[in-house]
Amino acid sequence: MNKKNIDILSKVESYYSDYGQRARELKNEGKKIIGYACSLVPLEIITAAGCIPFRIRGDVHDPITKGDTNLETIACPFYRSCFDQSVKGKYDFLDGSVVAHGCDSMTRTYAVWQYTLDLSYSHFINLPHTLSKSSMEFFRAELNTFIKSLGRFTGKEISDDALAEAIGLYNENRDKVKALYEFRKPDPPTVSGTEITKILTVGSSLPVTEANNLFDKVLEELGQREESPFKKARRIMIDGACVDNIELVKLIEDLGANVVIDTLCNGTRDNLPHTETKGDPLSALADRYLDKINCPRTYRENKDQDLQKELESRFGDIGFYAREFNVDAAILYVYKYCDPFGFEVPARKSYFDSIKLPVLYLEDEYSTGTIGQLKTRIQAFLEMIQ
């Protein structure tokens, strides 16, 4: 095996376990680092402004302590952990943070972030909930407000060229992620879910040009794998929101299954939809972040009042990936206190039933403390689908 490429996977490991090390280096070089925690924040705009978008993560191994003095425990546990880590100084290299209108947990706590972390820059992007023509126009105007605001912060207006360039780079990034996912299609897959999770997580901590570079090297390395290092086993799909660490995937894979695809925020939801390059870039971005990203927070109208059609329009991407990647069963993984997914669980389960895919619904905290409980359920599920 190519030594250069063995190094790339150890580099991924290093960036994963010491998350943010590159951002810290870049900060010391004078770059501005802007933190975000949700897939709905337009990274292209941050990049076009000359700043580095940095995805804030929680820490499943670190119990939430300091964060609780200012933020209620009834918020999404993942988001609370992100806040807790921030308050503990884990991300003290951040110059600013951008919050999108994803869900109540992040929206209703915007002031708490603003005031507690006291960063030089803070901005809230108000995505509409519906997909009407007026919503798109409104969202375009909101993005424009964001551009002006970020321009004031950096002291430099964001040019159309810079925006077009950033859009191009992120589209490339998504093509590379798609290519990475191709390695999950064979049976057994050539790359594990655990590895992919690490690679993508690391990617979200780097400037897009460096992430693209890293993905290229990883693709080369994976291309060298003549046969899969893994065994043939049940092919599992994970459906849910933000899973920013390997613990769940690793648990499933340690129990003897292969996680081959997902519809997660840090997975396909975030990483695959492209931004249209023809026409007005702001409208294209509005379209990508509001419509192309399929997140339960965006309301998709049931136009025909046909339940089956509606499930298809809301969850069709799940069915698409399940077929493309030859999935045997799915795990629906939802955090406690999650409204957007919580309200959808019965509908999502119905959808899985309609495509005849066995599904295990797990409601979890954001902590390794629940691993034992998850293990029993996942193992029982795997025993059930034998």
Add this chain to the structure above:
Amino acid sequence: MKYFAGIDIGSTMTKVVIINNGIISSVIGPTGPEQRRLANKVMEEALNKAVLAFESINYIVATGYGRINVPFADKQVTEITCHAKGVANLFPEAKTVIDIGGQDSKGIKIDNGRPIDFVMNDKCAAGSGRFLEITADALGINIEEMGELALQSDNPAQISNICTIFAEQEVVNKLAEGIPLRDLVAGVLESLASRVSRMVKRLNVEETVVITGGVAKNAGLVKALSDKLGYHVSVPSEPLLTGAIGAALLGKDLVMKAEKDGQYLERKKRSLREIEIL
């Protein structure tokens, strides 16, 4: 003659069952912190009762919360699969299993001896036997007395708190206020039955409903559960053993299937003595 063993390490009790065509021997002992040593001890006791040597066992399956702490087991299977198997063997018409253990409770839908859906509550003491232990203690009675006492009540007290700690406060207060003990105990059992049935209703409950686990011996609880679910709840004669029985039966299935395929399943360990307890 083939022999199969099942060992079920629960949070409060460890159970071993040895079978061939029926149950040859069974042992129930309290689980302690040293699960490995205990597993060995209970296994030895069961072997002695059956007058069998360790090497004569064809296959050992471990289940339960402590299943990873059984080094001499040939396979680990979750208690969901084992209870399904065990109950189906005792009650062929069973479709719903409710297991209430010392620290958790489960609901399992079964079909042909296999689980097809399940729900669990392993996050909250108030949905398990622990709730009864704590409230029995607070009321100054033995947990074994609870069932009969409750059945004497025709006016169960309403315990509104779901947290074990608050509920404990509440029953003590109510006792001081002069509410009859039997009504309080009935209220406590209703409270637990409520929580368990609430969880179980997430499955599509169908008859025959069978209850397992230590709490199944509590006739008052079984009645309360029956009332909440709207179905008769059957109780095995030895409700603590269904997991171990299922485990042993699963071992038997594996060995029989292997034979049909012309294979031989290796035992992991040749002797109990080999295991060093650290």
Add this chain to the structure above:
Amino acid sequence: MAEEKKKHKKRRTATKAAASIGPMVKAAIGGTIKAKEEGKKTAYSFIVCLYDEILRAMDIVPVWTENYAGVCGAKRDAERFLERAESLSFSRSLCTYALCGLGFDQWREELAEMPPDAPWGGQARPDMMLSSGQILCDPRNKWYQAAQQFMPDVPIHNVDLPYPFYEDDIHYSEVQDYYIKHIMEELRGLVAFLEKQTGTKMDYDRLRETVDLGERTWNLLHETYELRRAVPTPMGTGDAMNTMVPMAFMLGTQTAYDFYAELNKELKEKIARKEGVIENEKYRLLWGGGLPSWFALTDFNYFNSKGAVFPAETTYRMIQPIYNMYMPDTNDPIERLAWRWFGYWVYWYDQARKRPGSHPDVEWLIQYIEDYQIEGVVMHEAFSCRTWHLGLIWQLNQLAKIYKPIPVLMLGKDGSEKKSNRELPSLVLESDIIDITTYSEIDTRNRIDAFIETLESVKQSKTN
């Protein structure tokens, strides 16, 4: 269960107006059930969604699903509906109004009739459901969509109603043009949907009148509640949890306006007689945030028994005087509604900029503390509602940081007494809006007792 209901003490209200609400709500719920016979269309509706007057102008009967859940909660008969929702795989951590409604709806659909002994006759099956995507609340976006799984023939319309957040570097006037434009478009979209459902056209003259009545009701309610500044206060938050009903559920009707005119009169009479909520008013408190526990409104009476009253609250005070807002010179009722929405949400923004470290939510608290002579702040954390309960702890912390109005004498290190200023004492209560299993009366009362002692001790150490 019946035993428990009997033992549950009856709530006392301070005003006749508040006492009249129960029958009013019952009649309204009965009205929704009769609507079909009367040939009227019904619509599942949320409060504070800007469409009240629009519905009234088209004779559409709103079915207020949050209100119905509140009624089940107050009657302590919500558990069976919550359990049912759970059995459908809805997490117990979701909004318990929604869980109650979803459980109820699924049961009603399964039986093809009302569930047995449904409180006050039950919740009527709607002809349509009106969701609202806003910053306010995720359940307003997802609840009816989830309910549609049990009622696939009932259409939903989702009206998006954003408002701008408070930012350091952006004044709301910079964004108001496109916000107002979008809000107006969304309202027009809603009107179009309703026209299609009813087969009738909107009568804009009628809407103009209804909106005008709504605006006058807002102003009247503001002036009425301001009467509670009196010492002793004639009305507390306990009553306000009742008197919010016309504002939240009947806006745009003459009934609502008349109700507040009556309340206004009643409060003025009480003030003239120097009649307060209680005889010996010792502590004036602000209910600074959090929906109440509908099953434990008697807790307000418990506060009263300790000499504490609540002259003001932010919860369900969802109005501000229109005459203090920007309102363009226009006859278009849709435009007026849009500006009213916008003006309400940015009401405290300019004031907040004037005080270092402040924020509109905190500024609102400070204003009431000063206007109503408040000595302590109470927050209620209801676990299932992220909308109204995230940020309450931070608000208290920030308030304590920037606003220290109580002069006290502190003992310095050298033994001498030093004048210092401290923040208001505060109390956080925890349970839920509907789910009674989260409520511990013993624990709640303990906390209230301890808080009263704190209030007393601060009072003692207060200097001039």
